[in-house]
Structures are given as C-alpha cells and as structure tokens.
Amino acid sequence: MPKNQSSDSLVFAVDLGGTHLRVALVDDNGNIIRQLKQETPKGDSADCIVNALANAAEQWTEDRERVVAVSIMVPGAVDSDKAVVLQAPNLPCLVNFGLKAALQQRLGRPVFLENDANAAVVGEMWLGAARGCRDVMSITLGTGVGGGVILDGKLWRGSHGSGGEIGHTTVDPFSGLKCKCGNTGCLELFASATAIVRMTRESLSLFPDSTLNQVELTAERVYEAGRDGDTLALEVFKRFGMYLGIGLANLINLIDPQIIVITGGAANGWDLFAGEMHRQVEERAFRTISHQVKIARAECGDNAGLLGAARLAQTALAGFS
Numbered sequence: 001m002p003k004n005q006s007s008d009s010l011v012f013a014v015d016l017g018g019t020h021l022r023v024a025l026v027d028d029n030g031n032i033i034r035q036l037k038q039e040t041p042k043g044d045s046a047d048c049i050v051n052a053l054a055n056a057a058e059q060w061t062e063d064r065e066r067v068v069a070v071s072i073m074v075p076g077a078v079d080s081d082k083a084v085v086l087q088a089p090n091l092p093c094l095v096n097f098g099l100k101a102a103l104q105q106r107l108g109r110p111v112f113l114e115n116d117a118n119a120a121v122v123g124e125m126w127l128g129a130a131r132g133c134r135d136v137m138s139i140t141l142g143t144g145v146g147g148g149v150i151l152d153g154k155l156w157r158g159s160h161g162s163g164g165e166i167g168h169t170t171v172d173p174f175s176g177l178k179c180k181c182g183n184t185g186c187l188e189l190f191a192s193a194t195a196i197v198r199m200t201r202e203s204l205s206l207f208p209d210s211t212l213n214q215v216e217l218t219a220e221r222v223y224e225a226g227r228d229g230d231t232l233a234l235e236v237f238k239r240f241g242m243y244l245g246i247g248l249a250n251l252i253n254l255i256d257p258q259i260i261v262i263t264g265g266a267a268n269g270w271d272l273f274a275g276e277m278h279r280q281v282e283e284r285a286f287r288t289i290s291h292q293v294k295i296a297r298a299e300c301g302d303n304a305g306l307l308g309a310a311r312l313a314q315t316a317l318a319g320f321s
C-alpha cells in the first residue's frame with residue numbers, strides 16, 4: 001500500500017461482485033482511506049443495490065465533502081459511456097438499469113462504471129506489477145477467466161465494449177466442453193478455479209491412490225494436495241498451465257505487450273502451473289519476443305479493481321476540467 005501523504009479529493013470506489021460488495025475511499029495517490037465489505041443485496045430489484053451503495057457512502061460523513069466521484073466495477077459487460085450494465089449473469093437486476101442516474105441523484109456526484117477485469121488492469125498499471133508500462137495485459141484466473149488490455153497507456157474496451165475477453169478465446173475446439181458463453185473449448189474451461197475442480201473430478205478414477213478421492217473437491221484442496229506431491233493434482237495443474245500457456249502465446253503474438261499480469265484466486269497455484277505455462281509460451285510464441293514479454297503475478301491483490309476504478313474516475317474528471 002502506498003504511504004504517500006493523503007491528498008484532498010477522494011473517489012468512492014465500488015467492487016460490485018455477485019457475492020460481495022466492497023466499497024472504499026481512494027485518494028489521488030492510491031491510498032485507501034476507508035473500506036468495508038458486505039454481502040451483495042439479493043433481490044429482483046436494482047433499488048436494493050442502489051440503497052446499499054448510498055447507505056455505505058453516506059455513513060462516512062466526515063469525508064463526504066472530499067468525495068468527487070463514484071466509480072463502480074461490475075463482473076459483466078458494460079457501456080462505460082452511458083454507465084449501463086449490458087450483461088451480468090451474477091447481477092441480472094442491473095442489466096439495462098439506469099444505475100448512473102439513480103446514484104447521481106442519491107449521491108450528487110458523477111458516476112462511472114467499468115468492467116471488473118478492465119478496472120483491475122488499470123489498477124495494476126497504476127500501482128502494481130505493471131507500473132511504468134504502456135502495453136499491458138492482465139488475466140484474472142477466478143471462478144471464470146477475465147482479461148484486460150491497455151494499449152499505449154489507454155484502456156482498450158473494443159468497439160462494442162467487449163474487448164479483452166481472453167477467457168472466451170478457443171484453446172481446444174475438440175474438447176466438447178460447453179462454456180457458459182455458448183462456445184466450446186474456451187480458455188476459461190481449462191484455466192479457472194472451476195476447471196481445476198472439474199479436471200480433478202474427471203480423473204479421480206485413474207488415480208485411485210490420490211488423497212483427493214477422500215475429500216470434497218475445491219481448487220484450494222487440489223492445490224494443497226499438489227504441494228504435498230499428489231500425482232493427480234500435479235497432473236491437473238500441468239494441464240492448467242498448458243492451456244494457459246497456449247492462451248498467453250496467442251496473446252503475445254497478437255499484442256506483443258511489455259507485461260502480462262496474472263491475478264485472481266487460481267493464480268495462487270502459480271508454483272504448480274507456471275513451469276508448464278512458460279514452456280508453452282516458449283514453444284509457441286515468436287521466439288524474438290517471447291523472452292522479452294514479462295509474465296508476472298499481480299501486486300495489488302484484491303484491491304486492483306478498486307484502485308483501477310478510482311484511477312479511471314480521476315482520469316475522466318481531469319479530462320473534463
């Protein structure tokens with residue numbers, strides 16, 4: 001966490017996840033002044049979410065005057081210009097809802113909206129592993145696989161707000177596995193926490209001596225077993241690394257970034273999958289560049305998105321002034 005002296009203006013940054021809602025006050029130097037986490041309100045109505053956000057913002061009364069903007073990140077496709085959620089499987093009540101107008105009315109501040117993976121890559125470029133870089137990609141290995149792209153210092157959202165969806169590029173067209181996006185063989189099906197559990201379950205009968213036959217499977221348990229030398233777990237993480245490496249090699253040949261930042265809960269298995277990941281990149285990406293592209297773990301942890309959301313609002317406001 002930066003230790004710079006706190007500056008005057010603050011952004012009320014929101015990580016609006018399907019399960020948890022995290023809010024923070026972030027200053028111009030990236031210091032998180034206050035933060036809290038609660039469960040995301042469940043319900044069919046977006047009003048519950050608007051109320052929860054407004055209540056969280058209003059409780060920090062002593063800092064209220066310093067707040068210059070509200071910046072929200074959501075796990076889904078957004079129209080950032082209109083601040084409208086276009087698609088969010090975990091927050092269906094927000095789709096096409098006028099979140100910007102509702103919050104602007106309640107809080108009297110400009111409201112910005114961004115996809116969570118896009119916010120995370122901005123956070124890592126501002127204060128994390130990609131500090132000082134201009135061409136950056138990030139891959140979030142969580143329940144699914146997200147991605148963010150920065151080209152020449154600017155977030156690349158694509159022509160239709162859907163840029164950077166690395167998790168839904170095809171890495172195995174013959175697998176027959178159906179992805180929730182409708183495609184088959186997406187990277188997300190092989191390099192996510194969900195994939196670790198599925199690949200383990202499918203191979204249990206081939207490894208009768210594995211301790212994983214005796215436990216309820218989670219990605220963390222498979223990782224722990226791998227660390228203890230379990231052959232099945234090591235095989236699963238090798239496959240994970242192989243598909244991830246294929247995906248990264250494709251990206252490197254397409255974008256030629258300075259750095260690819262790997263983040264998300266499943267990135268904790270780094271020591272078990274990185275070797276195969278690097279091997280695939282070396283084998284498949286252009287040799288002239290594969291050694292120059294840095295592949296690194298994220299440094300901002302869970303706060304990357306909150307920091308990135310704050311940075312995007314700061315930048316937008318500076319552009320208006």
Ligand SMILES: [Zn+2]
Nearest residue numbers: 168179181186
């Ligand atoms: Zn997909």
